[in-house]
Structures are given as C-alpha cells and as structure tokens.
Amino acid sequence: xxxxxxxxxxxxxxxxxxxxxxxxxxxGQQTVQAPIFEVDPLWPKPLPNHWLLGSAVGVAIDARDxxxxxxxxxxxxxxTEIGAAxxxxxxxxxxxxxxxxxxxxxxxxxxxxAARGGNIQVDGIDVGRAAWPVVNHGIALDPQGNxxxxxxxxxxxxxxKFSRNGRTVVPVGQPTDAAAxxxxxxxxxxxxxxxxxxxxxxxxxxGAQAPPALPPNxxxxxxxxxxxxxxxxxxxxxxxxxxxxxxxxxxxxxxxxGTVKRFWGAYGDPPADGPVAPYTPGATxxxxxxxxxxxAELAADGMVYICDRSNNRIQVFRKDGTFxxxxxxxxxxxxxxxxxDIAFSRDPQQRYLYVADGxxxxxxxxxxxxxxxxxxxxxxxxxxxxxxxxxxIATDSQGNIYTTETYQGKRVQKFVFRGVGTVTRANxxxxxxxR
Amino acid sequence: xxxTHQVILGTGLVVAIxxxxxxxxxxxxxxDQQTVQAPIFEVDPLWPKPLPNHWVLGSAIGxxxxxxxxxxxxxxxxxxxxxxxxxxxxxxxxxxxxxxxxVLEFDPEGNLVGHWGGPxxxxxxxxxxxxxxxxxxxxxxxxxxxxxDSHILKFTHxxxxxxxxxxxxxxxxxxSTEHFGRVAxxxxxxxxxxxxxxxxxxxxxxxxxxxxxGRVKRFWGAYGNEPDDTxxxxxxxxxxxxxxxxNPVHCADPTLDGLVYVCDRPNDRIQVFRTDGTFxxxxxxxxxxxxxxxxxDIAFSRDPEQKYLYxxDGKNMKVYVIDxxxxxxxxxxxxxxxxxxxxxxxxxIATDAQGNIFTTETYEGKRVQKFVYKGVGSVSTRNQGAVWPGxx
Numbered sequence: 104x105x106x107x108x109x110x111x112x113x114x115x116x117x118x119x120x121x122x123x124x125x126x127x128x129x130x131g132q133q134t135v136q137a138p139i140f141e142v143d144p145l146w147p148k149p150l151p152n153h154w155l156l157g158s159a160v161g162v163a164i165d166a167r168d169x170x171x172x173x174x175x176x177x178x179x180x181x182x183t184e185i186g187a188a189x190x191x192x193x194x195x196x197x198x199x200x201x202x203x204x205x206x207x208x209x210x211x212x213x214x215x216x217a218a219r220g221g222n223i224q225v226d227g228i229d230v231g232r233a234a235w236p237v238v239n240h241g242i243a244l245d246p247q248g249n250x251x252x253x254x255x256x257x258x259x260x261x262x263x264k265f266s267r268n269g270r271t272v273v274p275v276g277q278p279t280d281a282a283a284x285x286x287x288x289x290x291x292x293x294x295x296x297x298x299x300x301x302x303x304x305x306x307x308x309x310g311a312q313a314p315p316a317l318p319p320n321x322x323x324x325x326x327x328x329x330x331x332x333x334x335x336x337x338x339x340x341x342x343x344x345x346x347x348x349x350x351x352x353x354x355x356x357x358x359x360x361g362t363v364k365r366f367w368g369a370y371g372d373p374p375a376d377g378p379v380a381p382y383t384p385g386a387t388x389x390x391x392x393x394x395x396x397x398x399a400e401l402a403a404d405g406m407v408y409i410c411d412r413s414n415n416r417i418q419v420f421r422k423d424g425t426f427x428x429x430x431x432x433x434x435x436x437x438x439x440x441x442x443x444d445i446a447f448s449r450d451p452q453q454r455y456l457y458v459a460d461g462x463x464x465x466x467x468x469x470x471x472x473x474x475x476x477x478x479x480x481x482x483x484x485x486x487x488x489x490x491x492x493x494x495x496i497a498t499d500s501q502g503n504i505y506t507t508e509t510y511q512g513k514r515v516q517k518f519v520f521r522g523v524g525t526v527t528r529a530n531x532x533x534x535x536x537x538r
Numbered sequence: 539x540x541x542t543h544q545v546i547l548g549t550g551l552v553v554a555i556x557x558x559x560x561x562x563x564x565x566x567x568x569x570d571q572q573t574v575q576a577p578i579f580e581v582d583p584l585w586p587k588p589l590p591n592h593w594v595l596g597s598a599i600g601x602x603x604x605x606x607x608x609x610x611x612x613x614x615x616x617x618x619x620x621x622x623x624x625x626x627x628x629x630x631x632x633x634x635x636x637x638x639x640x641v642l643e644f645d646p647e648g649n650l651v652g653h654w655g656g657p658x659x660x661x662x663x664x665x666x667x668x669x670x671x672x673x674x675x676x677x678x679x680x681x682x683x684x685x686x687d688s689h690i691l692k693f694t695h696x697x698x699x700x701x702x703x704x705x706x707x708x709x710x711x712x713x714s715t716e717h718f719g720r721v722a723x724x725x726x727x728x729x730x731x732x733x734x735x736x737x738x739x740x741x742x743x744x745x746x747x748x749x750x751x752g753r754v755k756r757f758w759g760a761y762g763n764e765p766d767d768t769x770x771x772x773x774x775x776x777x778x779x780x781x782x783x784x785n786p787v788h789c790a791d792p793t794l795d796g797l798v799y800v801c802d803r804p805n806d807r808i809q810v811f812r813t814d815g816t817f818x819x820x821x822x823x824x825x826x827x828x829x830x831x832x833x834x835d836i837a838f839s840r841d842p843e844q845k846y847l848y849x850x851d852g853k854n855m856k857v858y859v860i861d862x863x864x865x866x867x868x869x870x871x872x873x874x875x876x877x878x879x880x881x882x883x884x885x886x887i888a889t890d891a892q893g894n895i896f897t898t899e900t901y902e903g904k905r906v907q908k909f910v911y912k913g914v915g916s917v918s919t920r921n922q923g924a925v926w927p928g929x930x
Contacts, residue, residue, distance in 0.1 A: 122807035149924045153855075155874050182829060183883055183901045184874070186853060193828035196855040197874030301708055408706075437631035438624055462624055464634040483594045483622065483635030484906045487583055487878065491594075491622055510621050511902040514876045533588040 134525050137468050137477040138378035138448060138455055140504055140518035141502050141534050144487035147210030147515060153187055154200035155179065159507030159515055161242035161252070161332070168499040171214065172507055173252060173517045176217075178517070183412045202239055203252070203529040208499070211503070216269060225269040233263055234278040235396055237314075241330070241345075241495070245358060253330035255395070256281070257316025260326035262333060262344065264361070275342075275361040277326040281314050294331075317365040319349035319394075321374035324363040327354060331397045332410075332495075336422065343399040343407055351376060352391040353399045353409055367424035369411065382414050384435050388469050389414055393440070400445045404469070411460075413440040417458070417474065430474035433459065436462050439492075446496040446504065447471065459506060461492040465530060466518075468505065480518075480531040487516070488533040572919045576859050576868040577839060577846055579909035580925050586648030586906060592625055593638035594618060597812040598898035598906055600670035600886050601724070602678070604695065607890040608651065609644045611898055611906050612670040612680065614657075629906055641678070641697065646890070648908070654697030654911035655680075661691055661702045669723035669886070673733070673749065681721030683739040683786065688717040690724060690735065692752075703752035703851055710740030712765035715754040718745060723835065723886075725791045727813060734790040734798060740765060741921070743782040744790045744800055744815070758815035759783055760802065760927075773804045775825050780805065784831075791836045793844050793862075804831035808849070808865065827853050837887045837895065838862070848895060852883040856921060857909075859895065871909075871922040879924035 147170075149154070157178035163171045176199035179185045186194030200219035201224070216234035236254025243251045250265040261276035319328045329348025335358065336343070344354045346366075352374035354366040368374030369392045379389055393413035400408045406427065407420045415436050419427040428517045433441040441460045448455035448471075456474075458467040465481035481490050491512035497505050502520035516536065586609075589595075596617035602610045615637035624632030640800045643652030658664040664682020671679045677700060678693045689704035710719040719741030724763050725734045732755065735745040743765035745757040759765030760783045770780055789801035797818060806825045810818040824832040830853045839846035839862075846867075849858040856872035872881050882903035893911035909925065 145926055149873060149875060149877065149880065153874055156876070180901070186827075188828060191828070192826075193830075194825075194832075194853040194855075195824065196853075433633065435630075436624075436633075438627075439621070441632075462632040464632075482588060483592055484588060485595070485876065485903075488590065489588065511619070512876075533586055 120208075133528060135477045135524055135528050137526050138502070138513070139524050139526055139534075139537050140480060141521055142488035143517045144536070146517040147206045148212070150200055150204075150212060153196040153198050154532050155184065155197045156200055156204070156515065158509040158511075158513055159494065160238075160240045160255070160509050162497045162505050162507045162515060163242045163244050163250075164497050164499045164505065165244045165248065168208045168501070169234070169242070170244050170497075170499070170515070171250065172204045172206070173202060173239055174200065174204075174507075174513070175238065176200065176202055178513070191467065194460040203242065203250075206515075216265075223265070223269050223272065229461055230269045231272050233264070233265075233272040234261065234274060234280075236261070237281050240333035240348075243333045245322075245335045245342065251275070251333050253327075253344070253347070255329045255331055257329070258314050259329055259348075261318065262327065262330050266496070273361065275327075275356060276330070277329055279317065279326070291315075310481070319351070321350040321352040321368065321376050322347075323350075329395065331395050332399065334399055334401045339422070343401055344397040345396045345410065348395040350374065351379075351394060351396060353396070353407065353420070355422075355424075357427050365424060365473070367420070369390075369418060369458055371420060371424045371426040377474040377502075382437060382440065384437075388416065388429070388431070392418075397443055398445050402447055403451070404453070408445050408456065410442045410445055411440075412442050415441040417442055417456075419443070419474075425476075428474065429436060430469075432458060432467060432476065433460060433463050436460075438462055443493070444495045446498045449498050449500055449502045456515070457496055457498070457504060459493045459496040461490070461509065464490040464493065466493065466496065466504070467496050478526050478528055478531060480534045482532050484533075486533065542586065551731050552604050557719060573916045574868045575914055578891070578911055578912040578915050578917055579871060580927050581879035582910050583909045583927070584648075585837065586626065586650070586737065589638055589642075589650060592634040592636050594622060594635040595906070596637055597877040597900040597902075597904055598885065599668050599900050600669045600680075601888045601896050601898045602672040603888050603890045603896065604672040604676050605674075607646045607892065608676065609646075609888070609890070609896050609906070609908075610670050610672060611642050611644075612640055612655070612667055613638070613642075613793040613898070613904070615640055617904075632651075641670065641680075644906075652696065652864045654693075658699065661699045662689065662706045664689075664691070664698045665728070668739075669721065669736075671724040671726065673726045674728040678740065679724040681718075681724055681735070681738065683720040683722060685720075687720050688740070690718065690721050690833075701752055703747065710767055711745045712737075712757070712759065712767050714739040714741075720786070722786050723789045723790065725789070727792045730813065732813075735794055736787045736790040736801065739786040740895060741765065742787060744811070746813075755817060759807060760805075762815045769821060770895065773806070773828065773831065775806070775828070779807075779820075783809075788833070788834050791838070793838060794842070795844070799836050801833045801836060802831075804829075805831050806832045808833055808836070810865070819865065821860075823849065823858065823867070824854055827851075830852060834885055835887045837889045840889050840893045841893055848887055848889070850884045850887040850897060852881070852885050852900065855884065856883040857884060857887065857895070869917050869919055869922060871925045873923050874919070875924070877924065879909075879926055 157174040159174040161173035201215040203216035205214040236259040237256030240255035241253040258281040261274040261278040328350030332345040340358045398410035444459040447453040456469040456471040464483040492510040494509040504518040596614040598613040600612040618637040639653040640655035664687040665684030666684040669681040686809040688705040688708035692701040704717040708717040720739030723736040784804040788803040829926040835850040838844040847862040883901040885900040895909040
C-alpha cells in the first residue's frame with residue numbers, strides 16, 4: 104500500500120516536472136521579437152476609369168516612397184470582367200489598367216505607363232517605342248531613378264530600362280521577336296498567367312495563346328531567359344538579374360551598357376540547363392537552381408539573396424558569386440514553391456528579411472543573419488491582409504511592406520510597420536487593425 | 539406689316555427655342571450634380587472574420603439572412619483553382635488553402651458559427667448549387683443550376699434534409715409540375731405558405747410551390763404569359779421587348795404588399811407581378827448591357843413599407859438603390875475591383891433586420907461583403923463608387 108503511494112507520487116512528480124519543462128520550452132519558442140505589421144484595408148485609393156489591376160507581378164518603391172506596380176493587362180476574362188473593353192461594350196465596367204501604375208504614399212494614382220502595340224504611353228501620351236516583353240514581370244528602380252522591367256514570357260530574352268519620363272528606352276539583352284520565334288518548339292513557362300487561366304468559371308484569363316517557349320541558355324552573355332527581377336549595386340554600377348523563368352542563374356550586368364559581366368548557378372557553380380528532378384521534401388537539395396529563379400536581392404552589406412522558388416530555398420552569395428549559405432523555407436511545399444520574392448527591413452543593418460510565399464499564402468519574417476524564420480503573417484483569401492499567390496514584396500523608407508498578388512489575386516496591399524515587438528512565432532494570420 | 543409680324547414671330551420663335559435649349563442645358567448640368575434622399579451604405583472592410591482551417595471561398599452564388607440576423611452564404615467549392623487549393627491536393631502541396639464547405643453561417647459580428655452541405659444520404663446535392671434562402675421557420679432552401687439540377691432541397695437550419703422537391707435529371711420544361719429547370723433562387727410568402735422559384739437557368743418561368751408538400755401550385759412567364767421554352771437568341775437592346783423571359787430567370791422576390799419582383803437577367807429588366815401572376819409593370823435597367831445582363835438579384839429595405847429595392851448588377855459591378863413604388867433608380871454604389879466595396883460580379887444580395895446589405899460575388903470575386911446601413915440621407919444620384927468609411 105505504502106509502496107503504491109510512493110509509485111503514484113513519483114509518477115505525479117515526474118508528470119508535473121515534465122509538464123513544467125514543456126511549458127518552459129514552449130514559452131521559449133512561442134514568442135519572439137520581430138517587426139509588427141498591420142494591413143491598411145483602404146490602400147490604395149480606388150482606381151479611376153473603371154480600371155482593374157491584372158495579375159500583379161512586381162512592386163518597387165522609389166526615393167519619394169512612390170509605389171510602382173506592374174501587372175498583366177491580358178490576365179482578364181473578357182466575358183465576365185472587362186465588358187467595357189469589348190466592341191461594342193457589354194457593360195460599363197471594367198477595363199484593364201495600364202501595365203505600370205505609380206501611387207504616391209497616400210495611395211493616390213499619380214502616373215501610369217502602358218504598352219500599346221509597340222508604343223509606350225505615359226499618362227496616355229505616346230512617348231516612344233519599345234519591344235515590350237510578352238509577359239512583363241518584375242519592376243525595379245535603379246540608383247539613377249531609371250525604371251527596369253523584366254520579361255517572363257516564353258520568348259522573352261531581354262529587360263527594358265526606361266528613363267524616368269519613359270522617353271528613352273534601352274533593352275538590356277537581345278530582344279527576340281516573338282512572332283519570329285513562333286516556329287521554335289518548347290513548353291510554355293509563363294506560370295504568372297497560367298494560374299489565372301486555370302481559374303473557376305468566368306475567371307479564366309483572356310490572353311492570347313503564347314508562342315512556344317525558347318530553349319534556355321544559362322551561359323549566354325548577350326541575352327536572358329525569362330528575367331524575373333532585378334536589383335542594383337550603385338557603388339559597383341551593377342545590376343543583379345534573377346534569370347529566370349527558363350535560365351537557372353544569377354546574371355550580373357553593367358548598369359550603364361548592359362553587358363553581362365559574370366553569372367553563376369546554385370552554390371556558385373556554373374549554371375547548367377539539363378533536366379532537374381522536381382523538388383522532393385527530404386531529398387538532397389538540387390545542385391542547380393530550379394526554374395523560375397525569381398529574385399536576386401542585394402543587401403547593403405554586399406550579400407546577394409536568391410529566390411530558388413521551386414526548390415523552396417534562399418541561397419546567399421557574395422557579390423562575386425561565392426556561395427555563403429542556404430535556407431529551406433516551408434520544406435514540405437511543392438508545386439510553385441515557397442520562396443517567391445524577398446525584401447529587407449529599412450534599418451541600416453537590414454536586420455530582417457521578408458519572404459513572399461505565394462504557395463502558402465503568407466509572408467515569412469526572417470532574421471537576416473541567421474536566416475531563422477521568426478514569424479509569419481497572412482493566410483489565403485480575398486479579404487484585406489489575406490493573399491491569393493502573394494508574388495512580390497518591397498519596403499518603403501518608413502519600413503512599410505507592399506505586396507502584389509498574381510493569378511486571380513490581382514491586388515496591391517500595404518502593411519503598415521508598427522515597430523519591433525513581441526509576436527508569436529506561429530503564423531499570425533490576418534494582421535487586421537485592432538486585432 | 540404682315541411681313542414684319544412674321545419676322546417678329548420668327549425671331550421670337552428662335553429666341554424661345556434657344557432659351558429652351560439653354561434651360562435644358564442648365565437642367566442637365568444641374569442633374570449632373572443632383573442629390574436625392576436615399577439609404578446610405580458604408581462597406582465594413584473587416585467583415586466577416588477570417589475563415590479558420592485555411593478555408594477559402596469559391597464563386598459565391600447565394601446569400602440569405604435568418605431570424606437572428608445570421609448570414610448564410612453558399613459557394614462553389616469546385617471553382618477554387620489548383621493554384622489556390624494546394625492544401626486540398628493529395629498529398630498536400632502547400633499549407634494553404636482548402637475550399638470551405640458549401641454552406642457557411644456567420645453571426646452578425648462575422649464569426650463563422652456553422653458550416654455544412656455537400657452530398658449526403660437520401661438526397662441529391664445539386665451538381666452546381668445556386669442560391670440559398672432562409673424561410674420564416676429558419677429552414678434553408680437551395681437550388682442548383684447544373685445540367686441535371688431539376689430539383690431543389692429544403693434543410694433544417696443545421697443542414698438536416700427535410701425535403702427534396704422535383705425529379706432529378708430532367709430536361710428544361712417550363713410547364714412541368716413534376717420538376718424544375720435549374721433553379722437560381724427561392725423566396726417566400728409566409729402568409730400564403732408559398733415559395734417562389736426563379737426557374738431558372740433551364741426554364742423561363744416563375745414557379746410557386748406549397749412550402750410544406752412542395753406541390754407546384756402555379757407558374758407564369760414574362761408579362762404573365764404562358765411560359766415557352768423557345769430559344770430567344772441573344773438579347774438585342776434595340777429590338778422590341780420579348781414576350782418571354784431569357785435564361786437565367788435569376789430572382790423572384792415577393793414583398794409584404796403582395797407584389798413579386800422578377801429578375802429577367804439577360805433582358806436587363808425587372809418585371810413586377812401580383813402573387814397570382816398578373817403582370818403589373820416593368821423597368822429596364824442599364825438596357826445597353828449585353829452578355830450576362832444587369833438584373834442579377836433583388837433585396838428590399840427593412841422598413842415596413844419596404845420602400846427601397848436593392849439590385850445587384852454583376853455585369854456593371856454595382857448595386858442600384860431603387861424607389862420601389864416608382865421603380866426609379868435613385869443612386870448606385872460600387873465599381874469593379876478586388877478592394878473592399880468593389881465588386882467582381884456581384885451576384886446575390888440580402889438585407890438583415892438592421893437594414894444592412896450583404897452581397898456575394900461569383901466568378902473570381904469569391905467574397906461576401908457587408909454594407910452597413912447609415913440611415914436615409916442626401917446622396918448623389920450618380921454612382922458613388924466604393925463606399926468606404928470616412929469617404930463621405
């Protein structure tokens with residue numbers, strides 16, 4: 104009897120101790136110091152002219168904290184969504200917005216750029232001509248204030264660099280005439296629009312059939328293979344190109360004349376375009392980047408962060424291509440992958456790194472040095488602070504985050520920076536005001 | 539002398555006509571900035587609360603409000619694209635998302651408090667569920683616009699089947715008393731114990747049934763005519779008005795004063811009847827609208843007179859506020875877009891006891907939105923755009 108009491112007592116003590124230990128462990132893991140964000144549900148202001156934003160595949164911030172958004176005007180369903188664009192119109196609403204929209208910090212539309220045939224229109228006025236990419240993708244402002252856009256279409260082999268007024272346009276990389284390339288064989292890769300075209304009833308994109316894709320060439324020095332995004336090194340006068348939707352490399356070009364200075368693949372190895380097995384959770388990480396390579400973001404301390412999207416990983420390099428480290432994010436993710444785009448916090452140390460994860464519908468907040476995931480926010484849905492395929496991410500000088508959504512998300516959203524504080528490590532869900 | 543008179547008369551006429559012209563222009567200019575007394579609404583950008591379990595909505599094609607102001611919506615799970623439903627794949631390819639169950643119940647604060655729906659024992663769930671309505675006993679009725687959906691379903695508040703009405707899998711026949719033709723929406727006349735069916739996507743009629751036994755009591759077509767299933771071809775705004783409804787007949791809503799308002803969607807018109815099917819009057823709304831048409835769904839204001847009629851126009855992406863007795867459009871709100879208070883194909887509309895409006899959006903809209911009633915006041919007769927808090 105007495106012995107039994109002793110046993111029961113011992114077990115109880117053990118359970119309590121274990122529970123206390125667990126609790127302590129949990130407490131250690133449950134919260135963390137990290138930047139706090141809150142969605143602004145009423146940013147930006149409604150667009151004029153019954154304009155609609157298409158699949159939104161790039162966002163950039165200029166020195167005045169103006170927000171530039173690039174979208175796909177051919178990502179709409181003609182029958183159900185853009186009745187005002189047909190001849191005759193079937194309804195009063197809506198029309199595709201121009202390709203590039205510029206908002207001021209208050210969310211007012213202040214300028215817009217459109218590709219009309221071969222013409223570039225700024226605020227509705229023809230200013231010049233350019234070989235616009237079949238699928239414009241990514242937008243960035245270089246240190247001189249020039250606007251760069253990439254091209255993710257199957258026949259896109261160049262980027263465009265516009266002067267601030269749009270009048271001077273320089274292709275970076277040799278453009279390919281899409282019509283001339285139509286004879287080439289290959290598989291379409293433009294998954295920016297494809298998701299939309301697989302949408303539900305009345306939701307399919309109305310875009311014309313894209314020409315067959317060109318083969319990749321990750322060793323080319325005169326052209327690119329579906330460039331997704333670009334960032335800049337003012338001191339070295341260089342641009343880092345995430346190349347791309349067909350190629351599997353980072354390409355560094357001279358900012359002034361656009362010549363390719365160097366390039367590399369995963370782990371800093373020479374890039375190779377051979378077939379790569381699809382990502383499998385738990386398998387040895389691939390020795391090459393998957394496609395698409397969707398970001399190449401340079402930090403102030405000279406580290407370059409690459410989005411190897413379909414492999415769910417960030418790879419970090421020195422500017423010369425020396426591999427530093429890698430981090431797998433949400434390793435169970437398949438399909439389009441978890442690492443879509445990267446932005447940095449705006450403190451001088453760029454202490455935090457934000458990852459847009461369009462497959463898991465959230466934004467991860469990482470400690471940039473350790474690449475530890477501190478927390479995340481967002482979830483799937485059409486309400487403010489929710490995401491459908493959050494595709495691109497940028498920060499303004501106040502530390503606010505802006506995101507764009509592709510496929511049928513078709514939004515730009517603003518997340519107001521509320522300082523660094525205590526937050527849960529677990530996903531915070533929808534970060535609403537007052538929540 | 540005579541000639542002088544003629545000149546003076548002529549000059550006078552010119553002056554008079556010119557003056558009339560100016561007056562008309564002045565009137566037009568004034569009309570441009572005119573205001574009117576009408577209900578005022580403001581979108582609640584944070585309603586409802588986020589769904590649990592990484593659930594997302596598909597095309598949302600019905601909304602109804604129960605006696606406790608709980609909001610029920612119905613949507614199409616199968617309309618969620620692969621790129622959005624990664625967690626529903628086998629094996630899952632992402633943490634998000636999963637199509638929510640077809641029927642969702644929210645309390646007035648927007649909390650999800652119930653969910654049900656889908657195939658079950660003893661009934662055939664519609665191949666494409668469409669419309670949800672809550673009767674005065676808080677039972678829930680559902681139609682369907684899929685090819686084989688010639689029946690409707692009646693459930694208890696929590697989703698237990700009460701009745702399947704109409705034979706399943708029948709082709710369109712607007713004179714049938716055995717089945718329906720892809721019913722879009724159901725509404726009720728509690729005093730008469732009758733349900734009104736907008737029938738529908740296959741048939742071209744209003745059908746009135748007994749709420750308890752489901753028996754078809756009467757039916758009619760446009761202008762109260764005997765319905766006819768002849769294909770009318772596409773709507774032409776300049777042609778004489780057709781004597782039949784076009785598909786889909788999208789709503790049939792009775793009022794407390796014994797009128798029935800029917801959405802003849804692709805014909806861009808509301809037709810009004812007495813409950814016995816006698817034609818009363820009609821109004822054309824945005825009659826240049828082609829394709830899906832302008833008249834998608836109707837709800838009434840909650841004052842005893844039901845003075846105002848709210849019309850969801852999923853093609854022009856807005857809601858009209860209409861004076862019910864005169865059928866005059868007073869104002870409208872909304873525009874195309876993915877932000878709060880904007881619409882992509884606003885499909886269904888309902889009001890709660892407080893006078894608030896709830897809308898759902900189909901296609902890739904895939905939302906339910908709440909517009910808070912702010913009383914009757916002075917508003918522009920022109921479209922108000924997105925009715926955001928603090929914008930007035």
